[in-house]
Amino acid sequence: MTVWTKPGESCATWPPAELAAGLPDALRKTCERLSAHSDLKIHVQVHGTPVTLDSEVETALLRTARGAVANVLEHAHADSAFVTLTYHPDAVVLDVVDNGRGLPRSHVKIDSDRGHGLAGIRERLRQLGGTLVLESEPGDGTALAASIPLKATEDG
């Protein structure tokens, strides 16, 4: 078996093995696995026509979903979450929305992240020309949107 590694990721296989079946399937399986031993109900939706994306883009989106869902499980006290993957002609967008207690005020502005999770996600997306947006109201859940333009990946 070939183990693909990238600089700084020596202990992870790359691309993640789950992606062999495509990003939508990998997202569904990851969400099932992460929520299996919890009361969180995760609804995974795919909009648009799935196309195979650059491996780095699919890996970044899968890891974004993992980090975001881990945060919902760890911090949100939510009972449901929607994970939505949308294929636009010029971009792919991953939304993770929960109905939990919302981000602490200090974390709504992404620049003030203290944890490694969101900062790492933001940096990975930035390297691919993408963005991470967080929206939250206290007591009214959190919405995370990760967007990666497709043109930038074709050039890179």
Ligand SMILES: Nc1ncnc2c1ncn2[C@@H]1O[C@H](COP(=O)(O)OP(=O)(O)OP(=O)(O)O)[C@@H](O)[C@H]1O
């Ligand atoms: N869905 C969410 N609901 C409520 N609070 C959240 C949510 N996601 C993140 N947070 C808050 O934002 C903080 C930063 O999240 P981040 O993922 O960067 O770090 P972490 O989860 O604390 O640590 P790590 O991901 O490195 O294990 C969290 O500590 C938590 O307070």
Ligand SMILES: [Mg+2]
């Ligand atoms: Mg985290």
